[in-house]
Amino acid sequence: MQYAEILVDVANRRLDQIFHYQVPPSLSLQAGMRVIVPLGHRQVQGIVLRTTEVLPEEVKGCVLKQVLGVVDDAFAIPEDLLKLALWMAERTICPIAQSLHAVWPLMKGKVEDWVVPLVSKEDEDVKTLKFLDPEFYKGFSVLFRSRQKALPLQVFLKRSGFNQGKLEELVKQGWLRLESRFTSGIPAGSAKQFHEETRLHENEGIESTQRDGDRDGNDRSTQRAEHWKLTSEQAQACQRIEKALAEKVYQTILLHGVTGSGKTEVYREVIAKMIAQGGTAILLVPEISLTSQVEHYFQKQFGKQVIVLHSGLKSGVKANAWQEIIKGQIKLVIGARSAVFAPLPNLRLIILDEEHEGAYRQDENPKYHARDVARKRMEQHQGVVVLGSATPSLEAYAAAQTGQIGFAKMEHRVADRPLPPVEIVDMREELIKGNRSMFSVALQSKLRLRLEKREQSIIFLNRRGYSTFVNCRECGYVARCPDCDVALTYHSQGQVMRCHYCNHEEAPPHNCPECGSRYIRFFGQGTQRVEEELRGLFPQARILRLDWDTTRNQENYERILTAFRKQDADILVGTQMLAKGLDFPNVTLVGVVAADQLLNMPDFRAKERAFQLLTQVAGRTGRSNKPGEVIIQTYSPQNRAIVLASQHDYPHFFWDEIKYRKERRYPPFTHIIRVVLLHEKEQTVIRAAHSLTEYLRLGILNNENENNDLVILGPAPAVLSRLKNKFRWQVLVKGKHLEPLSAFLHQGVQKYAQDSSSQGVQLSIEVDPLYMG
Structure with missing residues (x-):
């Protein structure tokens, strides 16, 4: 008799285990196949882990049900991706079924x-x-x-x-x-439909590359290695990566190159040589919006061997793309976070461009980081991971400094163009001088000069909308979302107040709902308000705005950037979208309106993010023959993150910040696992949070933590204590070593799941969270 070990496609922690089934003689099964199996009184999809003729002792004597049929034997999950899903479920402490769906999107559907x-x-x-x-x-x-x-x-x-x-x-x-x-759950599609939806016409791509130029300083119309001479730093970086690939052992290399140093050309050179040797590669970018411009750059050379993958594709189109990859027709996959799972044969190289970006973290289960998944995949294939950034994550730079990963650096821009000088403006002095505008005298003067010279400017603000909040000066009332308990943001376009977590909308009040006062005003700064004030100061200027509200679809994003690139606008106002890989040769001024907004978040990573964002946005200017400059407006001009960002001095910032992290036992010196509990009733979630904490503390008392270095923080309300009509409490567990920490938490969660207090309470578990909201 043959038996099969099956993982059922049910995202329930109580069913998160291997089930054994009999295999009928009429079926021939192999690992990775999707099958239909009975589970209780229903039938579900399952994944075959392996077949065996010997049952484990605890199963012998049990009456086993039979596998009912095969869902699909044409596209079985490859062994490496099956193992990756199991590893990811353990790493992120999520149900295996959710991990399998992330790794293999063809699983989508149901048994009926x-x-x-x-x-x-x-x-x-x-x-x-x-x-x-x-x-x-x-x-x-x-x-x-x-x-x-x-x-x-x-x-x-x-x-x-x-x-x-x-x-x-x-x-x-x-x-x-x-x-x-x-x-x-995936509609049928065709290869033709796939190419229509994921690729622009080749001539359009060429035209775009000729307009764009290389976002790291190179001319993108020069596509092939023989037409472009690498700088000495680029050549050295390529040699370092190629040497690692030739050794055919797993390695990670940090490529630290200043903005405009030509990292994209290094990627292209290395990928070309690796493909010529029969290998395949994945190139990840942090945002879907960046995939098209990166695709243009690589498609001229690699043609139909390049494919784009991201979560924005229709499910049928993505399924067709997946099948095209499995058949071996693709050599290079370009995409956002989820493209890291592309089932390429002979995968040898994964590159994460702008590796510091938080967009590489998945917000829903499984809450993986693409960087960790890339490392695991290359560990499986004995390949190389390249992490590229001008402002690396502290964890990556620390690993490079201690020799845990390789290191290559490029300290100069292409053609020895200088990094732009940065002026810090103290907005406190502006107020003393009577300037009530959100723009300093210096920034207004430099904007005026650019308009006269027909050069372009970028104004950066890390907040979209018109105003931060709506407030009554009489009683202090603040308009808040009824479901999320956060301040509503006023938008002049449509004249609505909107919650940027659940999208709740209300009309702004004319009188205070609490005291009836007429002194209710809009306070704070948002991109819409910045745009309005700019129009008042410079009525002749042509102004565009780039934020989530104006780019809810890819077409609007492309339209705004194309108009600005063609110099149909003088000033581009935007949020952190502007900091990610955009290159405009005629931009000679970048203004940061309120740097303090970046620093004052309730998060230990706030200074790191502020430095990264300021450095990246400053790098959008001076990228051609025209010199650029930057103005940073702040009420904290002595803050080290702002000062060092103005000096483009990452190493000094790193050593400052790493000292702070070490003193307070923050990553990379420790690991943090955050458990958020959610429920519509506050008392229910409070009771559950205390119950979970008690099980964890009992685990420590029973010596379930071998290293005895655990710290449990909480339970406590989350920073956003109510979101989308659910109350949120959290428990943090800190430990030096991740594997025993994860195992310890997993045991505690399993015991808690059997407790009546867990009924109906949603758990959200995140390992080394990037945000603590």
Whole structure:
């Protein structure tokens, strides 16, 4: 007798285990196959881990159910990705089913009953039925009109008008039978549709590359290595990466290159040589919006060997792309976070451009970081991970400094262009001088000069909308979201107040709802308000705004950037979208309106993010033959993050920040796992949070933590204590070593899951969270 070890596709922690089933003689199974299996009183999809003829002792003697059928034997999950899913579930402490769906999007769908006719339309009994019972024939014949000559049960009942009793009668009489089938959640598509949706026309791409230039300082119309001479720093970086690839052992290399140093050209050179040797590669970018411009750069050389993957693609298109990759037709995958799972054969290289970006972290289960997944995949394939950034994450730079990963650096811009000088403006002095504008005298003067010289400017603010909050000066009332308990943001476009967590909208009040006062005003600074004030100061200026509100779809994003690139606008106002890989040769001024907003978040990473964002946005100017300059406006001009960002001095910032992290036992000197508990009732979530904490503390007392270095913080309300109508409490666990820390928390969560206090309470677990909201 043959048996199969099956992982069921049910995201329930109580079912998060391996189940054993009998394999009927009629089925031939192998690891990675998707099958239909009974589970309790229902039928579900499962994944075969392995087949065996020997059962473990704890299962022997049990009555085992049989595997019912195979869902798809054409595209079994490769062994390396199956192991990756298991590792990721353990690493992120999430149900295995959720991890499998992230790794293999072709799993999307469900098992359901289908109605199958046991007769054909041409049978004499059916023809006779047409005259004897027209109503019955009409309902029955809907099966013959369907493409598959069968229908899902609920669809059949709706179209035929039959009830459940009538259906059972037909089954008994032998007209119909019910069978379980896997209904894919992925609509059918075609390769043609895939190419239409994921690629622009080649001539459009060439035109775009000729307009863009290389966002790291190179001319993108020069596509091939023989047409472009690498700088000495670029050549050294390439040699370092190529040497690692030749050694055919797993390695990670940090490529630390200042903005405009030509990191993209290094990627292209290394990928070209690796593909020529028969390997394949994945190039990740932090945002979907960046994939098209990166694709343009690589497609000229690699043509149809390049494919783009990201979560914005329609599911059918993505499935077709996945199948194209599996068949070995693709050599380079470009995409956002989820592209890290692309099932490329002979995968040798994964590159994360702008590796410091928080967008590489998945917010939903499994809460993986693409950097960690890339490392695991290259560990499996004995390949190389390249982390590229002008402002690396502290963890990556620390690993490079201690020799845990390789290091390559590029300290100069292409063509020895200078980094832009940065002026820090103390806004406190502006107020003393009577300047009530959100723009300093210096920034206004430099904007005016750029308009006269027909050069372009970028104004950066890390907040979208018109105003931070709506406030009453009489009683202090602040308009808040009824579901999330956060201040609503006023938007002049449409004149609405909106919650930027759940999208709740309200009309702004004319009088205070609390005291009736007429002194209710809009306070704070948002991108819409910045745009309005600029129009007041410079009515002749052509101004565009780039934030989430103006770019809710890719078309608007491309339209705004194309207009600015063609110099159809003088000033571009935007949020941190502006800091990510954009290159405009005519931009000679960048102004940061309120740097303090970056520093005052309730998060130990706030200074790191502020430095990274200020450095990146400053790097958008002076990228051509025209010199650029930067103005940073702040009420904290002595803050080290701002001062060192103005000097483009990452090493000094790193040593300052790493000292602070070490003193307070923050990453990279320790690991943090954050558990957020959510429920509509506050008392329920409080009780659950205390229950979980008690199980964890008992675990420490029972010596379940081998290293005895654990610290449990909480339970406590989360920074956003209410979000989308759910109360949020959190428990933090800190420890020096991640594996025993994860194992310890997993044991505590499993015990808590058996407690009645866990019923109905949602858990959100994140390992080394990037944000503490």
